[in-house]
Amino acid sequence: MRELHAFVNVFVAPPLMDDVVQALSKIDEVEELYEVTGEFDIVTLVSASDIEELRDVMENKIMKTKGVRSTVTSVVLSARKGPKCTT
Numbered sequence: 055m056r057e058l059h060a061f062v063n064v065f066v067a068p069p070l071m072d073d074v075v076q077a078l079s080k081i082d083e084v085e086e087l088y089e090v091t092g093e094f095d096i097v098t099l100v101s102a103s104d105i106e107e108l109r110d111v112m113e114n115k116i117m118k119t120k121g122v123r124s125t126v127t128s129v130v131l132s133a134r135k136g137p138k139c140t141t
Contacts, residue, residue, distance in 0.1 A: 056101035070121030
């Protein structure tokens with residue numbers, strides 16, 4: 055069971071946006087993926103069983119995707135509204 059969730063904001067090399075979207079969509083731990091305007095190019099919601107699995111997904115799947123320049127990750131501490139709420 056995946057208990058940990060994190061928002062991973064992704065900066066993409068512009069000509070590779072479609073390739074990055076397609077590649078990230080195939081990663082099982084990526085539950086949601088949005089192309090967005092603003093500071094980032096893509097926002098994803100990633101699930102993991104623990105921080106070690108999150109680290110593995112980041113290092114060995116997301117960051118190794120051709121076209122991903124960098125990421126900014128925010129671990130969810132508590133869900134207050136939305137599909138991930140438990141209360």
